[in-house]
Amino acid sequence: MPEIQMREALRQAIDEEMARDKTVFIMGEEVGEYNGAYKVTKGLLDKYGPKRVRDTPITELGFTGIGVGAASVGLRPIVEWMTFNFSLLALDQVVNNAAKLRHMSGGQLKVPMVLRGPNGPAEYLSSQHSQAFQSYYAHIPGLKVVAPSTPYDAKGLLKTAIRDDNPVVFLESEMSYGWTGDVPEEEYLIPFGEADVKREGADVTLISYSKPVRMVLAAAGELEKLGVSAEVVDLRSLRPIDESTIYASVRKTNRAVVVEESWPVASVGSHVAWMISRNCFDDLDAPVELVASEDVPMPYNHRLELAVQPTIEKIVDATKRVCYME
Amino acid sequence: MSDLSSYKKNFLVKALEDMVLIRRFEEKAAQMYGLRKIGGFCHLYNGQEAVAVGSVAALDLKKDYILTSYRDHGHALAVGMDPNVVMAELYGKVTGCSRGKGGSMHMFDAERHFLGGNGIVGAQIPIAAGVAFKQMYDGDGGVTLCYFGDGAIHQGAFHETLNLAKIWKLPVILIVENNHFGMGTAVTRVSGVEDFSIKAAGYDLPGKTIDGMDFIAIYEGIKEVATDSRKSGTAWLLDIKTYRYKGHSMSDPGKYRTKEELEAYKKQDPILQLKSRMIDAGFIDDKAYASIDEKAKKRVNESVEFAESSEEPALHTMYEDILA
Numbered sequence: 348m349p350e351i352q353m354r355e356a357l358r359q360a361i362d363e364e365m366a367r368d369k370t371v372f373i374m375g376e377e378v379g380e381y382n383g384a385y386k387v388t389k390g391l392l393d394k395y396g397p398k399r400v401r402d403t404p405i406t407e408l409g410f411t412g413i414g415v416g417a418a419s420v421g422l423r424p425i426v427e428w429m430t431f432n433f434s435l436l437a438l439d440q441v442v443n444n445a446a447k448l449r450h451m452s453g454g455q456l457k458v459p460m461v462l463r464g465p466n467g468p469a470e471y472l473s474s475q476h477s478q479a480f481q482s483y484y485a486h487i488p489g490l491k492v493v494a495p496s497t498p499y500d501a502k503g504l505l506k507t508a509i510r511d512d513n514p515v516v517f518l519e520s521e522m523s524y525g526w527t528g529d530v531p532e533e534e535y536l537i538p539f540g541e542a543d544v545k546r547e548g549a550d551v552t553l554i555s556y557s558k559p560v561r562m563v564l565a566a567a568g569e570l571e572k573l574g575v576s577a578e579v580v581d582l583r584s585l586r587p588i589d590e591s592t593i594y595a596s597v598r599k600t601n602r603a604v605v606v607e608e609s610w611p612v613a614s615v616g617s618h619v620a621w622m623i624s625r626n627c628f629d630d631l632d633a634p635v636e637l638v639a640s641e642d643v644p645m646p647y648n649h650r651l652e653l654a655v656q657p658t659i660e661k662i663v664d665a666t667k668r669v670c671y672m673e
Numbered sequence: 674m675s676d677l678s679s680y681k682k683n684f685l686v687k688a689l690e691d692m693v694l695i696r697r698f699e700e701k702a703a704q705m706y707g708l709r710k711i712g713g714f715c716h717l718y719n720g721q722e723a724v725a726v727g728s729v730a731a732l733d734l735k736k737d738y739i740l741t742s743y744r745d746h747g748h749a750l751a752v753g754m755d756p757n758v759v760m761a762e763l764y765g766k767v768t769g770c771s772r773g774k775g776g777s778m779h780m781f782d783a784e785r786h787f788l789g790g791n792g793i794v795g796a797q798i799p800i801a802a803g804v805a806f807k808q809m810y811d812g813d814g815g816v817t818l819c820y821f822g823d824g825a826i827h828q829g830a831f832h833e834t835l836n837l838a839k840i841w842k843l844p845v846i847l848i849v850e851n852n853h854f855g856m857g858t859a860v861t862r863v864s865g866v867e868d869f870s871i872k873a874a875g876y877d878l879p880g881k882t883i884d885g886m887d888f889i890a891i892y893e894g895i896k897e898v899a900t901d902s903r904k905s906g907t908a909w910l911l912d913i914k915t916y917r918y919k920g921h922s923m924s925d926p927g928k929y930r931t932k933e934e935l936e937a938y939k940k941q942d943p944i945l946q947l948k949s950r951m952i953d954a955g956f957i958d959d960k961a962y963a964s965i966d967e968k969a970k971k972r973v974n975e976s977v978e979f980a981e982s983s984e985e986p987a988l989h990t991m992y993e994d995i996l997a
Binding site: 398406412444448449454489491 | 789791792796829996
């Protein structure tokens with residue numbers, strides 16, 4: 348199986364779906380001639396031409412709205428935001444239109460589009476450019492939200508997103524575009540709403556998604572040395588969310604730690620922690636722990652910015668707490 | 674004022690009927706709102722009827738599309754939606770066009786290419802450009818009309834869309850239904866210019882001002898512009914000067930304007946203008962007009978009966994129509 352980078356897995360997904368369906372097109376800042384700010388769209392302009400690979404002016408609200416309109420009459424736009432930090436400029440079109448047109452029209456319209464780009468902390472970028480916005484989107488009925496952690500998942504989920512008849516918010520990670528992983532040459536799709544157990548274990552369930560999954564797996568390795576067998580559940584899909592895989596794992600291990608890189612207040616992770624508390628109360632041997640970023644804007648200083656985010660040490664410590672090892 | 678002699682009687686009668694239907698429908702909606710049969714925001718179209726009817730008459734809705742703001746009852750009726758489903762939607766009944774989920778601000782008829790009914794000022798402008806994007810993408814010769822109020826002209830969505838429509842050659846016709854007030858704020862208090870058509874020049878697009886009280890001027894203006902847009906992919910910005918007789922919504926007593934101003938506009942009423950010109954040209958007489966009016970009133974009353982007798986949506990429907 349070829350080992351490829353995350354950006355190449357995403358590129359393959361877009362390329363394959365554009366080849367398969369002429370209604371699919373991509374637009375965004377620098378997606379064409381520049382070959383993508385993070386090279387996800389490399390080579391697509393040459394292959395498909397400027398009609399289907401469209402460079403946009405810096406006008407997120409405008410081109411996202413054009414995507415909504417085009418989707419409502421039968422095209423399948425992929426809107427690339429250079430980062431989710433800039434998606435805030437387009438939030439009205441996503442929340443009030445992409446997510447609502449079907450509802451407001453009593454089911455007459457559908458909005459098949461993908462809204463994708465890098466999300467979450469990067470490095471040395473300060474507070475406007477290092478933010479994790481999944482909770483903003485996961486909050487909204489009418490959207491689907493996915494956040495892959497590996498090239499394999501990214502490709503399979505993005506192909507599913509492009510074929511989905513709903514607006515799908517697809518969260519990538521700036522820091523993970525260069526990560527590599529095995530991706531088969533034959534076609535595959537990964538359905539939404541199915542979490543993936545990335546590591547089996549018996550003593551504690553570590554639940555995460557997106558970029559932090561890799562750190563969680565590393566933490567599980569550390570925990571092994573301490574004699575703790577950790578199961579790692581990668582949610583992959585945040586809306587819909589796979590409750591049954593979460594509960595099955597927690598009912599087996601009786602302990603749970605949720606790990607994410609967004610702020611902790613009203614977050615996806617705090618929601619998952621609540622769901623476990625609500626639905627697995629009798630199975631839990633300890634309160635659910637949440638390891639999120641610190642509740643502060645991201646500082647520029649590297650030592651500070653790393654300290655703001657989840658770390659292996661924080662994950663291990665939280666696991667020790669739920670295992671009463673302190 | 675343009676000449677009626679080149680028009681066919683049926684065409685003009687249909688236009689007059691549509692405008693009268695909208696007027697009577699809105700009057701009834703106001704009455705039913707007063708009786709608390711209709712709730713929430715309810716933005717009436719009285720006075721602006723010629724804009725929707727004149728522009729829709731110039732389109733081919735097999736390939737063209739329209740989108741508008743929350744002041745959308747008139748456009749819904751102009752595209753030929755059944756008054757029953759529009760009134761039922763105002764009542765929030767399951768027989769409404771949006772199954773009681775949209776209400777006054779969100780009338781939709783996808784089959785008639787009427788894509789709403791948008792409640793956020795100016796939000797429909799980029800969406801309309803997206804619909805025009807599909808028309809450009811397919812090269813199908815369709816155009817998309819997008820209506821919005823003068824209040825929307827300062828939104829970023831408007832300016833971003835003009836630029837994108839220019840560079841991508843999107844056949845979208847942007848129509849400012851300039852009723853001179855963004856809610857209670859007079860245009861002159863919030864805009865550096867009064868003639869919005871000149872804003873098109875900043876994006877190297879053509880603009881035009883049209884008398885919104887004159888059905889024929891609107892019909893001919895849109896026809897001409899749509900022909901150009903179909904052929905060249907040029908987006909247009911039209912400033913159609915009109916006036917709303919009622920408040921911004923039902924909760925607005927309209928204290929920011931004088932009675933004299935309102936009365937002056939009522940003298941140019943679009944329905945009375947078309948009616949008197951049709952009488953002068955010998956197309957109809959007073960009796961024929963009276964029967965058009967009676968027919969409209971009857972139709973509107975039927976829509977109320979339909980809405981009254983329709984079922985409330987079942988509770989489980991709240992979970993429907995969210996995802997495809």
